[in-house]
Amino acid sequence: MNFEDLDVWERSARLSADIYNALADLRDFGFRDQISRAGLSVPSNIAEGFERCSVKECTNFLSYARGSCGELRTHILIGMEIGYIPREIGKSWVRESRELSAMITSLMTAKKAFLKPET
Secondary structure, three states: OOHHHOHHHHHHHHHHHHHHHHOOOOOOHHHHHHHHHHHHHHHHHHHHHHHOOOHHHHHHHHHHHHHHHHHHHHHHHHHHHOOOOOHHHHHHHHHHHHHHHHHHHHHHHHHHHOOOOOO
16 A cells, blocks of 8 residues: 555645645744644655555654644644634644544554464
8 A cells, every 4th residue: 555545644744735835924934844844744754654664664653643743733732822823723723633643543553453463
């Protein structure tokens, strides 16, 4: 299976692009850079994991992607609090990042099932 075929990769790439486009004119370059990097890290780590040869390596990168979802969610929540991100947009991004985290967790569980020896 190619990473491009995964709904979780497609949705995370779309969220990353949405965040980048929505904040393109934000003058706080540090915040904009950090949230953009966190958003970009999610689909990038999914892709890198699926391009690795072993299931263990793949699950490691999926774990990084899930961690990046948490980082992204933190930036979104702070961005809403300080007025950089409109509440309704931020809420939808938070909801999407939570769904992506759950999807990544499910994918990790499925991948890890291949590591367990048959009994």
